[in-house]
Amino acid sequence: MRAVGIDGDYESDEPGLVFGATGIADDWPSIRSVLLEAFRLTQLAVVAEEPIVYVVSSDDLLGRNGAASAAVAAGLLSGARTAAIELAKAGLPINVIAIDDEIPGDQVKRWVQRMLEADGAQGELIHLGPGHLGKALG
């Protein structure tokens, strides 16, 4: 598994891509660079037929941390939904986890593992924490 931008980058022997990005500098080159990296790594994972999980911040998704982080979080969600449509027949899962600030890292990792093994979940947005309740949906 290749994990980027989540609690430090790391790799393991398990298949899968975990891509996360938050705290993006508020300028266009930074946004572009992150989205381009997401595209490259996602394409590599799809070619390798590996499951994919994007991890974003709930606050980013709601636009609370500035335009750059919002662009990346919402862009990843839309990208996941489109990739999910393309990958559905192959049974290759791609899903998104949105986390509140106070969610512990080990809890996030457990959910990442669940979503990498997702059986039938495709293009889903999973919220960890109550921050999204009563607010705009993804």
Next chain:
Amino acid sequence: MTKTAIVTGAAGGIGSVICQRLAGEGWTLIAVDASPRLADTVSILEEAEATVRPVEANLTTDEGLDMVGSAIEGAPPLELIVNNAGITRDARLVNMTEDEFASVIDVNLGAPYQIISRFAPMMKEGAIVNISSRAYLGNFGQFNYSMSKGALVGITRAFALTLAPRIRVNAIAPGLIGTEMSMAIPADVRERMVDSIPLGRMGEPEEVADLVVFLARPGYITGEVITVGGGRSLSR
């Protein structure tokens, strides 16, 4: 006193009609497009005795943004930005090239982000309307386009928060609209798409433009995405 609106993608099927509708409401227009076909929109506007400052520019460049900045100088107060410019470079994700990805992101997201960042500080009040797409919910063969339009929804929310209460920021997500871009879709594919729309037809550019005019008026709506898709988001 008249007010100024920037409209990007002004040469396109939806953009041209947005310009015409806004001109009918008395707006001074800065009509921007990278295509020389902008002249067609300008002719229509001038025939209707609208006040228009055409800017033929590529908004992915600093020069293009500078040209818009020059057009604003001496114009009535800027109170509306309509980010409508967009392109498609469709391919399945496995076949998509980096150039196809980057070019769509640059136009559909980079330009609006930089226009808002640069020109919203000049606005004392008013509105920003970002033309996203129903494809932000996902659409086969459009990883680049879908991501760019979803990101546009993201910046809509963020700027709605940071620019409030001065400026309202909303997004419109059109579905299949009867423009040249849609008519370029093979007829059999287009027919199948129309069959999946509960209202049984493509939308008209005027139906998007009318919503732009509505959102440009003072109101209590900000940070929202409004879909103009004939119910397509609900059907199989």
